[in-house]
Amino acid sequence: MYKEFRRNLGKIIHLRSIIGYNSLIFALKKTPLIGKLVPDSLYGSSELKVIYWIIHIIKESFKLFIGKIFGLGMIYLASLVLMTAYRDYDMVSGVSEPVLYGSFSLFLFILYALGGILINTSVFRCTTEKEYLVFMLRMDPRKLNNTLFAYDLIKLFIGYLIAGIAGILFGAPVWIWLGIPFLAIFIKFFGAGATALIYKIRHTRNKSMKKNPAGYVIRITLVMLLFPIIFIILVNGFYVPLWITGTAAALLFVLGLWGLHEYSAFDSSLHRRALLDNIVREEAALYKEPDTTKQFKHLTAAGTVRGDKKGFEYLNSLFVRRHRKILFVRPVVFGCMIALIAGFVIFEFIAVYKTNFGAESCRNMVLHNLLNMLLFRHYEDPLQPYIESSAFSFFRWVVSKHLLLMIIPVSMADNSFKATQAMYINCDNSLMTFSFFKQREKIIRLFDIRFRQLIRIDLAPVLALGLVSDLILFYTGGQDYPFEYLLTVLCILLISSLFCLSRLALYYLIQPFTTTVNVKSGAYVIARCVLAFMGSLVFWIPLNSLILFFVLTVINVISVISVRKLVYKNAPKTWKVKS
């Protein structure tokens, strides 16, 4: 039996090491920039496998420490604190210290262990290693589960015995620190047996043995409820006498024996079925690139393009119509959030104004300046010093002198990256196989249409930001020069247009996406970092909106011309399917 256990455990650990090591190398290879430096030969490097094993053992020991030793050690410590407090405040009488300590630690441990089996019974969880061993390598599922269960119990026992050192230090009696590891084993038997029984009943009723997510939520809730119960009992100076916790422990030993019997009666075919219904592919998922395409696949043929749009205009309109959710939800939500926050700020401003200067004065201020804004006249208010000394002067300083700071909210609202992902996965990666899609004139025609479209997609947050900036200007002194309101909005629009242009240009000139729409291009990552760095260099530069408008217009014109030239020249080669 021992030999069989060792042989099976050897197979499992060997496979576990292969899965763990290979997934680590795979993850490294998939990392932009680093990935290219990692050669395939690393999969076969025995030296690195040894290093991996050392790390793996450290990780396992750490998990053992956190899960078992630390958990029980804390219970021993808490028991000491409680015992001392109860003794000092004379909350119990006629009870010896070891008995009091024992009742606290047994009470806490039983709840801790029962909570544990309610949340986590991993015996029938089919991890990748189990899936390979049972369904591909035809290993007996019962033997496999038994081996892993025994291995887990050994780790548990050793972990709790080590935690016993903490128990000794904190004054735990021998029968506690020696008894708890055995009790833990029997509680585990009980958990496994109860699960086996539930699965057997479900199987007899032709139901899946899959864990019920609703049941899991209920169990978590039950465990969470334990905390206030424990808190109420202890804070009020109560304690559960040892004869009750002792009886509960004895009952759990009996239930453990029953559980062991139930678990042993769970035959191989039932083990197989339980594993089949509880497959988790967390480890296997590490081998694959995460498939992010699902979010782009909710398409219906509903609606068509109105008007007489033809060719690429027709393609773009149809694309936008069928991808409205993906393209517009984020910018519109962001725009609404900006408007909502701004609304609160303006409301607060007016409310404070009204409190300080009365309703009549407030009404005059709002209406008078509303007219002023509509006619682009200067803000006039006798209460200007009030504004200048308030926090609102800061907002005015931002929108009148540091409009480049809008780079931050614009970048947060910008949806061009996701839009290019949708373009690639649902449209371009298929059309790229057709020769007409690689003709320069056609590429640049579609590029222009898409550039305008991306600007339109980001319009909601841009207008919201523009409106907020204008309202801040309006309520803090009005515009300093003619057309400042208009120029403020235009500046934000020009910043947004630069974002759209850069994202689209990178898509056409680097095309970083794989068939699962993950980015697989060091050049793309570097380019985005460089752009972000450039943005961080310029966004604090003070410029009023008049100068900024001219600067941004010039930059936009130069950028559009240069990017169009680059795309026209290079995109037939660079804009292609990446394997």
Next chain:
Amino acid sequence: MEFVISHLVKNYGSKQVLKDVDFVFEESRIYGLLGRNGAGKTTFFNCINSDIDITSGSFYFREGKESKDTIAVRPEDIGYLVSTPTVPEFMTGREFLKFFIEVHDEVTPDRSIDEYFDYMMIPEDNRDMLLKDYSHGTKNKIQMLLNIIAAPKLMLLDEPLTSLDVIIAEEMKSVIRSQKQGRITIFSTHLLDVAVDLCDEIVLLNHGRLEPIAKSDLGDNAFKEKIIAALKDQDNV
């Protein structure tokens, strides 16, 4: 018209996939490009279609053997059918066809959209469905149809009959045969029977080079054995 490949080389790092491809393809003929899995057939097509950069060499059109003028290959000269057809999933078959005809200003369609669908035997109830819901075979037919409309000089067919059912495969073969006049068709496959059944010439992609197989009788068993022997020889290298 001829399509000339001159000393074409393609390397992936130190691995030489196409060593020295030198070949002349003639108009109105279907060439069966035979090679074992991994021989480099798709790489060869991807080079011609400019999807990947070539290491060295060139390819061009010329009017005839005597002609010294070379005609550069433009993207619109090539029609490429990939083995796993991908189509813009957000469009219906009809919408895609409408768009395709509109962006090909140079093409004057001689049929209505429905007539094109009829020609390719695409059922009526499929025509207004999103392309993502099309079967593999129907996606293949759509791909073929688009290439027929675009009327390229050179048609590259990369295992277009793979995983098609018998009926659709026969329909596709008949379409390929009917479209061979006035263009060069290169049809890659690893299925010898398909190549023998459909093609006028057989070309082996062997050791990274193209080798013509003299076809005394394409249906002859000895001929098939000769090809298999050549492919085995490739495996032994």
